[in-house]
Amino acid sequence: xxxxxxxxxxxxxxxxxxxxxxxxxxxxxxxxxxxxxxxxxxxxxxxxxxxxxxxxxxxxxxxxxxxxxxxxxxxxxxxxxxxxxxxxxxxxxxxxxxxxxxxxxxxxxxxxxxxxxxxxxxxxxxxxxxxxxxxxxxxxxxxxxxxxxxxxxxxxxxxxxxxxxxxxxxxxxxxxxxxxxxxxxxxxxxxxxxxxxxxxxxxxxxxxxxxxxxxxxxxxxxxxxxxxxxxxxxxxxxxxxxxxxxxxxxxxxxxxxxxxxxxxxxxxxxxxxxxxxxxxxxxxxxxxxxxxxxxxxxxxxxxxxxxxxxxxxxxxxxxxxxxxxxxxxxxxxxxxxxxxxxxxxxxxxxxxxxxxxxxxxxxxxxxxxxxxxxxxxxxxxxxxxxxxxxxxxxxxxxxxxxxxxxxxxxxxxxxxxxxxxxxxxxxxxxxxxxxxxxxxxxxxxxxxxxxxxxxxxxxxxxxxxxxxxxxxxxxxxxxxxxxxxxxxxxxxxxxxxxxxxxxxxxxxxxxxxxxxxxxxxxxxxxxxxxxxxxxxxxxxxxxxxxxxxxxxxxxx
Ligand SMILES: *[C@@H]1O[C@H](CO)[C@@H](O)[C@H](O)[C@H]1NC(C)=O
Ligand SMILES: *[C@@H]1O[C@H](CO)[C@@H](O)[C@H](O)[C@H]1NC(C)=O
Ligand SMILES: *[C@@H]1O[C@H](CO)[C@@H](O)[C@H](O)[C@H]1NC(C)=O
Ligand SMILES: *[C@@H]1O[C@H](CO)[C@@H](O)[C@H](O)[C@H]1NC(C)=O
Ligand SMILES: *[C@@H]1O[C@H](CO)[C@@H](O)[C@H](O)[C@H]1NC(C)=O
Ligand SMILES: *[C@@H]1O[C@H](CO)[C@@H](O)[C@H](O)[C@H]1NC(C)=O
Ligand SMILES: *[C@@H]1O[C@H](CO)[C@@H](O)[C@H](O)[C@H]1NC(C)=O
Ligand SMILES: *[C@@H]1O[C@H](CO)[C@@H](O)[C@H](O)[C@H]1NC(C)=O
Ligand SMILES: *[C@@H]1O[C@H](CO)[C@@H](O)[C@H](O)[C@H]1NC(C)=O
Ligand SMILES: *[C@@H]1O[C@H](CO)[C@@H](O)[C@H](O)[C@H]1NC(C)=O
Ligand SMILES: *[C@@H]1O[C@H](CO)[C@@H](O)[C@H](O)[C@H]1NC(C)=O
Ligand SMILES: *[C@@H]1O[C@H](CO)[C@@H](O)[C@H](O)[C@H]1NC(C)=O
Ligand SMILES: [Cu+2]
Numbered sequence: 001x002x003x004x005x006x007x008x009x010x011x012x013x014x015x016x017x018x019x020x021x022x023x024x025x026x027x028x029x030x031x032x033x034x035x036x037x038x039x040x041x042x043x044x045x046x047x048x049x050x051x052x053x054x055x056x057x058x059x060x061x062x063x064x065x066x067x068x069x070x071x072x073x074x075x076x077x078x079x080x081x082x083x084x085x086x087x088x089x090x091x092x093x094x095x096x097x098x099x100x101x102x103x104x105x106x107x108x109x110x111x112x113x114x115x116x117x118x119x120x121x122x123x124x125x126x127x128x129x130x131x132x133x134x135x136x137x138x139x140x141x142x143x144x145x146x147x148x149x150x151x152x153x154x155x156x157x158x159x160x161x162x163x164x165x166x167x168x169x170x171x172x173x174x175x176x177x178x179x180x181x182x183x184x185x186x187x188x189x190x191x192x193x194x195x196x197x198x199x200x201x202x203x204x205x206x207x208x209x210x211x212x213x214x215x216x217x218x219x220x221x222x223x224x225x226x227x228x229x230x231x232x233x234x235x236x237x238x239x240x241x242x243x244x245x246x247x248x249x250x251x252x253x254x255x256x257x258x259x260x261x262x263x264x265x266x267x268x269x270x271x272x273x274x275x276x277x278x279x280x281x282x283x284x285x286x287x288x289x290x291x292x293x294x295x296x297x298x299x300x301x302x303x304x305x306x307x308x309x310x311x312x313x314x315x316x317x318x319x320x321x322x323x324x325x326x327x328x329x330x331x332x333x334x335x336x337x338x339x340x341x342x343x344x345x346x347x348x349x350x351x352x353x354x355x356x357x358x359x360x361x362x363x364x365x366x367x368x369x370x371x372x373x374x375x376x377x378x379x380x381x382x383x384x385x386x387x388x389x390x391x392x393x394x395x396x397x398x399x400x401x402x403x404x405x406x407x408x409x410x411x412x413x414x415x416x417x418x419x420x421x422x423x424x425x426x427x428x429x430x431x432x433x434x435x436x437x438x439x440x441x442x443x444x445x446x447x448x449x450x451x452x453x454x455x456x457x458x459x460x461x462x463x464x465x466x467x468x469x470x471x472x473x474x475x476x477x478x479x480x481x482x483x484x485x486x487x488x489x490x491x492x493x494x495x496x497x498x499x500x501x502x503x504x505x506x507x508x509x510x511x512x513x514x515x516x517x518x519x520x521x522x523x524x525x526x527x528x529x530x531x532x533x534x535x536x537x538x539x540x541x542x543x544x545x546x547x548x549x550x551x552x553x554x555x556x
């Protein structure tokens with residue numbers, strides 16, 4: 001079976017696509033940021049890690065050697081992994097981690113996805129330093145549905161801690177309190193000029209009159225980021241590897257996990273301009289990183305000693321700007337790139353997403369508010385990772401690892417976005433998963449809650465792109481709100497920002513069997529349990545089931 005599959009696979013790829021073989025070495029690396037040297041984990045000594053260049057239809061073999069001190073896995077963020085879920089990466093969901101000294105080869109094919117995705121570590125907070133961009137060109141012989149750019153520039157946004165991010169997480173887990181906030185944001189690994197330390201970042205050089213494609217990735221662990229370039233408008237042409245109708249704007253917002261591709265025309269005076277990014281959040285001041293990262297765009301011929309022009313970024317909690325941006329995005333919906341939104345739904349659920357507080361164990365020291373432990377949940381279930389992978393338990397029929405009773409509706413109906421009584425604040429712990437029939441047409445409404453602290457949660461579903469058919473503030477109304485859904489050209493993404501004290505509705509067809517991680521893309525919220533798993537059953541057809549696991553799959 002494995003051999004047969006591999007054979008067909010190779011035959012196919014020889015016929016129309018390339019095979020890319022890469023080696024990722026995870027290792028401790030000394031890097032200097034903010035004028036100090038820190039020992040962090042990188043891939044091949046680089047921060048951000050290597051950019052992968054592929055075409056739609058190509059196959060990748062990436063062998064990961066773990067020469068670092070932490071357990072590791074790599075996730076190919078947004079890659080649909082049709083039938084190849086074993087290569088998806090999240091630790092204890094799809095695979096046991098690659099332990100120090102071990103190796104594993106990820107094999108997968110890019111099917112029907114173009115423009116920009118990315119990759120990152122998917123255990124603990126290793127992602128903070130282990131990530132990189134994935135550039136996906138159209139198939140040979142086809143082209144972008146927009147002006148062919150003169151040049152393309154990957155732009156990876158991230159955070160920087162003056163510490164090992166895995167230790168930041170461990171510290172917060174032990175204490176039950178808020179983790180340390182980052183010390184800086186970064187663009188392509190560098191904080192830029194607005195910190196107490198001169199940056200060694202490289203300027204981007206622009207030729208007057210030319211059009212550039214900026215492939216922007218928000219790789220930050222715990223943040224949504226605003227991004228702006230002084231004096232320039234940008235035209236959004238794709239998000240999360242799905243084409244959009246061109247949308248002209250002077251500001252971008254990217255939630256953790258999201259990618260956005262924009263065209264920039266270098267049509268301004270020959271000068272230097274800052275690209276700048278800072279956090280969007282509604283949590284109280286003092287509890288987040290209030291800094292701004294920059295990089296310089298220099299026009300060829302500009303005065304080398306001139307001061308760059310600064311853009312004016314919105315205030316950190318400017319939800320109105322975020323809402324305008326998000327609601328302006330539409331799928332391209334062209335003949336070549338059609339929209340297939342499920343029009344009728346066979347599997348519908350409403351899932352609350354939010355934080356919580358648990359009482360401290362007797363004799364414990366808990367540094368959450370009033371001696372509590374921070375928690376997070378979906379439909380009041382705070383997910384606890386198993387010590388073997390859910391997919392392995394499912395595939396091999398190992399009992400007792402998970403239960404299939406994830407609730408399809410909030411177990412208690414209350415005013416989710418009002419003043420929530422404290423008796424509702426502590427979630428239960430569990431490993432409840434949702435089972436979905438093959439080919440089901442699925443609708444999920446994510447409803448944000450106001451428990452302890454309302455937030456915009458970026459919800460990510462592995463193995464799928466979904467349509468965001470509607471969103472709103474307050475409580476979702478199942479009678480009224482579906483009337484305003486966009487079922488014609490809604491944006492398609494793999495990560496949706498659920499508005500603070502609001503909701504977002506998504507639809508997709510369950511055409512990819514496997515056990516798929518569903519979670520907030522903020523790593524601190526994942527640590528607290530804002531996650532679950534959607535198990536999509538195999539279909540009856542030969543090409544409708546998960547392939548068998550690779551023989552070198554790591555063991556726990
Ligand atoms: C990192 O720096 C430390 C302290 O200077 C040094 O002992 C260590 O060998 C360096 N590690 C690497 C991988 O260069
Ligand atoms: C978190 O911040 C505190 C206070 O600044 C510091 O003492 C501690 O070392 C930090 N923890 C880590 C893991 O960096
Ligand atoms: C950017 O777009 C706005 C609105 O369309 C327009 O007013 C402004 O002049 C444009 N700026 C540049 C630099 O093109
Ligand atoms: C956050 O940064 C802005 C400037 O970007 C500044 O005006 C504001 O005072 C800062 N707030 C805090 C709490 O440091
Ligand atoms: C370049 O900028 C510097 C600093 O603003 C200025 O002193 C100098 O005259 C400028 N040179 C040219 C050729 O404009
Ligand atoms: C946004 O933050 C500012 C400054 O902290 C505050 O005055 C304002 O009330 C906040 N706006 C909202 C909508 O919370
Ligand atoms: C809690 O803190 C107190 C005072 O700092 C200390 O004596 C005690 O050992 C701690 N308990 C635990 C379980 O860490
Ligand atoms: C902490 O306790 C104080 C005093 O009882 C209360 O006013 C406050 O709301 C509590 N905070 C939280 C987050 O529970
Ligand atoms: C829920 O609470 C909000 C905020 O207090 C309030 O505006 C709204 O009317 C409440 N909704 C219901 C249905 O009670
Ligand atoms: C969650 O479940 C716990 C335990 O049954 C209960 O105390 C709490 O009120 C529930 N909260 C919600 C929002 O359902
Ligand atoms: C699933 O849907 C596809 C495309 O609509 C269809 O070709 C296939 O027959 C369906 N399979 C099942 C088992 O319903
Ligand atoms: C690494 O993974 C193995 C297998 O799941 C586990 O036994 C071990 O405790 C993990 N190590 C750390 C440091 O988490
Ligand atoms: Cu979250």
